[in-house]
Amino acid sequence: MNSRETLLCPRPAGLYCAVGDFYIDPVRPVDRAVITHGHADHARAGHGAVLATPETLAIMAVRYGAQFAQTTETAAYGVATSRNGVEITLVPAGHVLGSAQVVVRHKGVTFVVSGDYKRRSDPTCAPFEPVPCDVFITEATFGLPVFRHPPARDEIGKLLDSVAQFSARSHVVGAYALGKAQRVISLLREAGWDRPIAVHGALERLNEVYGAFGVELGALRPATIAGKGDFAGDIIVAPPSALTTAWARRFADPVDAFASGWMRIRARSRQRGVELPLIISDHADWDELTATITELNPGEVWITHGREEALARWCGLQGIRARALALVGYEDEED
Amino acid sequence: MRAFARLLDRLSLTASRNAKLTLVRDYLTQTGDPDRGWALAALTGALSFSAAKPAGLRKAVEARMDPVLFAWSHDYVGDLAETIALVWPSRPGANYEPDLSTVVDALAVASRAEAQVLVEGWLDALDADGRWAMLKLVTGGLRVGVSARLAKQAVADFGDVAVAELEEIWHALTPPYLNLFAWLEGSAPRPDAAAAARFRPVMLAQAINDAVDFVKLDPADYAAEWKWDGIRVQAAHEAGVRRLYTRTGDDISHAFPDVVEALRFEGVIDGELMVMRGGQAAPFGELQQRLNRKTADAKLLAAFPAGIRAYDILADGENDLRALPFRQRRARLEAVLTRYGSERLDLSPLEPFETWAALAARRAAPPPGDPARAEGLMLKRWDSAYLAGRPKGPWFKWKRDPRLVDTVLMYAQRGHGKRSGLYSDYTFGVWRDEPDGRRALTPVGKAYFGFTDEELKRLDAFVRENTVERFGPVRSVRADADFGLVLEIAFEGLQRSTRHKSGLAMRFPRIHRIRWDKPSRDADHLANLEAMLEIMGS
Ligand SMILES: [Zn+2]
Ligand SMILES: [Zn+2]
Numbered sequence: 023m024n025s026r027e028t029l030l031c032p033r034p035a036g037l038y039c040a041v042g043d044f045y046i047d048p049v050r051p052v053d054r055a056v057i058t059h060g061h062a063d064h065a066r067a068g069h070g071a072v073l074a075t076p077e078t079l080a081i082m083a084v085r086y087g088a089q090f091a092q093t094t095e096t097a098a099y100g101v102a103t104s105r106n107g108v109e110i111t112l113v114p115a116g117h118v119l120g121s122a123q124v125v126v127r128h129k130g131v132t133f134v135v136s137g138d139y140k141r142r143s144d145p146t147c148a149p150f151e152p153v154p155c156d157v158f159i160t161e162a163t164f165g166l167p168v169f170r171h172p173p174a175r176d177e178i179g180k181l182l183d184s185v186a187q188f189s190a191r192s193h194v195v196g197a198y199a200l201g202k203a204q205r206v207i208s209l210l211r212e213a214g215w216d217r218p219i220a221v222h223g224a225l226e227r228l229n230e231v232y233g234a235f236g237v238e239l240g241a242l243r244p245a246t247i248a249g250k251g252d253f254a255g256d257i258i259v260a261p262p263s264a265l266t267t268a269w270a271r272r273f274a275d276p277v278d279a280f281a282s283g284w285m286r287i288r289a290r291s292r293q294r295g296v297e298l299p300l301i302i303s304d305h306a307d308w309d310e311l312t313a314t315i316t317e318l319n320p321g322e323v324w325i326t327h328g329r330e331e332a333l334a335r336w337c338g339l340q341g342i343r344a345r346a347l348a349l350v351g352y353e354d355e356e357d
Numbered sequence: 358m359r360a361f362a363r364l365l366d367r368l369s370l371t372a373s374r375n376a377k378l379t380l381v382r383d384y385l386t387q388t389g390d391p392d393r394g395w396a397l398a399a400l401t402g403a404l405s406f407s408a409a410k411p412a413g414l415r416k417a418v419e420a421r422m423d424p425v426l427f428a429w430s431h432d433y434v435g436d437l438a439e440t441i442a443l444v445w446p447s448r449p450g451a452n453y454e455p456d457l458s459t460v461v462d463a464l465a466v467a468s469r470a471e472a473q474v475l476v477e478g479w480l481d482a483l484d485a486d487g488r489w490a491m492l493k494l495v496t497g498g499l500r501v502g503v504s505a506r507l508a509k510q511a512v513a514d515f516g517d518v519a520v521a522e523l524e525e526i527w528h529a530l531t532p533p534y535l536n537l538f539a540w541l542e543g544s545a546p547r548p549d550a551a552a553a554a555r556f557r558p559v560m561l562a563q564a565i566n567d568a569v570d571f572v573k574l575d576p577a578d579y580a581a582e583w584k585w586d587g588i589r590v591q592a593a594h595e596a597g598v599r600r601l602y603t604r605t606g607d608d609i610s611h612a613f614p615d616v617v618e619a620l621r622f623e624g625v626i627d628g629e630l631m632v633m634r635g636g637q638a639a640p641f642g643e644l645q646q647r648l649n650r651k652t653a654d655a656k657l658l659a660a661f662p663a664g665i666r667a668y669d670i671l672a673d674g675e676n677d678l679r680a681l682p683f684r685q686r687r688a689r690l691e692a693v694l695t696r697y698g699s700e701r702l703d704l705s706p707l708e709p710f711e712t713w714a715a716l717a718a719r720r721a722a723p724p725p726g727d728p729a730r731a732e733g734l735m736l737k738r739w740d741s742a743y744l745a746g747r748p749k750g751p752w753f754k755w756k757r758d759p760r761l762v763d764t765v766l767m768y769a770q771r772g773h774g775k776r777s778g779l780y781s782d783y784t785f786g787v788w789r790d791e792p793d794g795r796r797a798l799t800p801v802g803k804a805y806f807g808f809t810d811e812e813l814k815r816l817d818a819f820v821r822e823n824t825v826e827r828f829g830p831v832r833s834v835r836a837d838a839d840f841g842l843v844l845e846i847a848f849e850g851l852q853r854s855t856r857h858k859s860g861l862a863m864r865f866p867r868i869h870r871i872r873w874d875k876p877s878r879d880a881d882h883l884a885n886l887e888a889m890l891e892i893m894g895s
């Protein structure tokens with residue numbers, strides 16, 4: 023177990039590999055970082071050297087400016103690089119464009135850090151790839167049995183039904199700017215919605231990154247108001263924070279929708295004043311978390327963030343060694 | 358069940374009345390018989406079960422999953438039915454998915470034990486939303502913010518008829534309302550409404566706006582009477598049939614045999630149902646002993662004798678009086694009650710007045726006796742016909758200003774539903790002198806509304822920061838002479854209670870103001886409340 027402890031261990035700044043001298047998704051500036059994906063709580067600016075997928079590096083450049091780190095190194099999916107004899111491979115996590123699990127190998131021991139992940143199909147990113155390992159370090163954002171996301175297609179169906187039923191109203195869909203927004207747009211396209219989709223200005227540059235990496239989003243137009251009654255019968259996609267601002271109230275009698283795994287809990291929808299909750303998540307739900315652990319059957323499970331205690335208990339009941347790391351600095355609300 | 362579940366789901370999150378009407382109307386259009394009728398019954402409160410008990414459901418779910426994980430889940434979600442709906446391990450194909458009428462029909466004939474088995478089978482077959490809707494239905498917890506009146510309006514919209522026309526026949530309809538939908542869709546005649554002792558849609562009053570309305574109103578045009586603190590009822594006696602209805606047309610005759618018995622005249626009377634003894638009205642709390650009961654036994658009747666204080670007459674014998682002006686109806690009512698009035702049926706007296714100012718003074722300082730406990734005054738135009746609904750102008754209610762008292766926050770409990778996770782139910786107390794001479798706080802009531810979301814956040818933070826002890830979902834909060842949060846509580850009435858240590862119970866308490874500035878030692882003393890109780894005459 024000692025080699026395990028030294029290969030990766032939790033430190034205040036994040037998961038640290040002493041032999042290779044690098045952090046994974048550090049929450050404060052460090053010399054060397056491996057970044058799983060572009061969400062702000064995982065990818066922060068100000069590190070010395072950053073290793074990530076080309077998509078994640080592009081996303082970080084859009085968010086923080088080109089100088090977000092002193093040096094960057096690109097790691098394509100499945101191509102191993104080495105740090106002091108420690109082998110690092112990024113493999114798809116299925117979370118958002120460019121999201122990766124970090125596979126760390128040293129002296130025959132394999133750790134997999136899932137980052138954020140999901141197992142559902144997503145037209146905007148490569149699907150999760152299971153990698154056998156000794157220690158699986160998993161997220162647990164939705165690590166409670168109440169979180170079982172329905173099929174995303176059904177949720178998009180709910181949205182389209184509502185648009186048909188309330189055709190004189192506009193539908194403003196709150197969706198996180200990175201990943202969720204593009205996934206919602208892609209799912210709408212898959213469902214046959216071919217009218218232009220209006221998007222909030224905060225999404226434009228990330229949409230462009232998605233486009234540059236070959237994700238087709240169809241006709242988009244800026245959600246800027248020209249006159250009264252604009253956007254009646256339309257779908258507008260915006261970051262969740264915009265829903266509660268004056269911006270959203272300019273539309274025609276808007277139906278507030280919100281695409282998030284948190285919408286599974288009715289009190290959450292009510293607290294946010296959401297009229298049409300869409301349970302669409304980029305994180306693994308309870309069934310995906312437990313099925314993934316069952317499938318990988320690792321020697322040990324470490325749980326980084328989310329509802330660690332429940333998933334740890336489940337592992338215990340299955341006879342799987344588990345440890346809740348309770349790393350701080352990762353947001354609960356992202357999704 | 359899927360369509361019904363989706364309807365409930367959307368209704369529960371929709372605030373706009375128009376959007377709710379659209380949702381219900383479209384559901385009725387898209388759903389066939391008899392499901393839509395059962396759904397309508399569920400929404401209007403005409404269909405309720407208590408077939409499944411929370412304890413049984415909890416046991417069933419704990420047999421299927423780790424009880425600790427279930428407990429954590431319940432703690433996180435707050436609502437038991439919702440938690441079970443979410444965590445229940447579905448077995449698609451295990452059973453066929455029930456529709457609403459399957460559930461209703463099966464539960465109608467099932468024993469308690471059979472019901473439990475049925476419910477478990479349906480939980481297996483349904484998805485999470487279906488499970489939630491079904492559990493809300495069978496546990497009697499269906500509250501989705503739809504009033505019976507709104508549901509009826511949606512039915513009227515669906516059939517393109519006036520809601521008053523619908524209310525007039527509503528009493529004659531029973532779920533699943535096949536004849537109603539047949540009529541509204543044009544395939545059958547209108548259901549017969551001319552049944553004896555049928556319900557007539559009631560006339561409601563608008564709240565007066567003291568600042569603007571009085572300037573425009575001539576006191577000579579209006580009659581004033583006290584607004585009694587009971588429930589509005591309609592008593593009908595025609596062709597040997599006697600009925601007592603609530604203002605929404607629910608038949609409550611079975612629960613008030615003493616009142617029904619006292620209907621010796623033929624006709625229809627509008628009045629206030631209260632517990633009455635020797636011509637004196639008892640506090641509302643006593644009437645509550647009689648409400649929400651299916652029947653009443655002799656003991657209950659003797660302990661809480663009910664009666665009607667009449668203020669209008671809609672029919673006298675076979676004559677429909679609703680088109681007559683109030684002045685003439687009032688004369689007819691007085692004549693009828695002179696002959697048929699009794700301990701169980703008396704007249705609501707008019708309160709003569711010359712000017713609005715004089716009436717305002719009356720309202721502020723009502724005479725002792727029943728008026729002292731009234732909710733305020735009613736103003737009715739002398740020339741007003743009896744119209745269904747809430748017409749603008751003819752009738753006004755002029756509620757009395759609430760009573761206020763400064764209390765200290767003592768305990769807080771986590772809320773459910775919308776406020777799950779927040780400490781939103783507050784127990785507050787006032788000072789009283791202990792036998793040893795010390796002053797101590799004694800709880801006098803509980804309030805869980807009257808504050809904004811912003812204030813709720815601050816209250817929640819205050820509770821968390823000043824917790825002294827925790828007992829399950831309840832926390833005690835620091836409250837002593839040197840430190841404590843003063844809550845100014847508004848309430849409508851006060852009555853004696855043996856259930857509270859203070860010996861008092863408040864009616865309709867809510868937080869009026871949060872006095873972050875006021876020292877806790879300056880909160881009110883129990884003696885002040887006792888004095889109010891004296892004035893209110895209970
Ligand atoms: Zn993420
Ligand atoms: Zn995360």
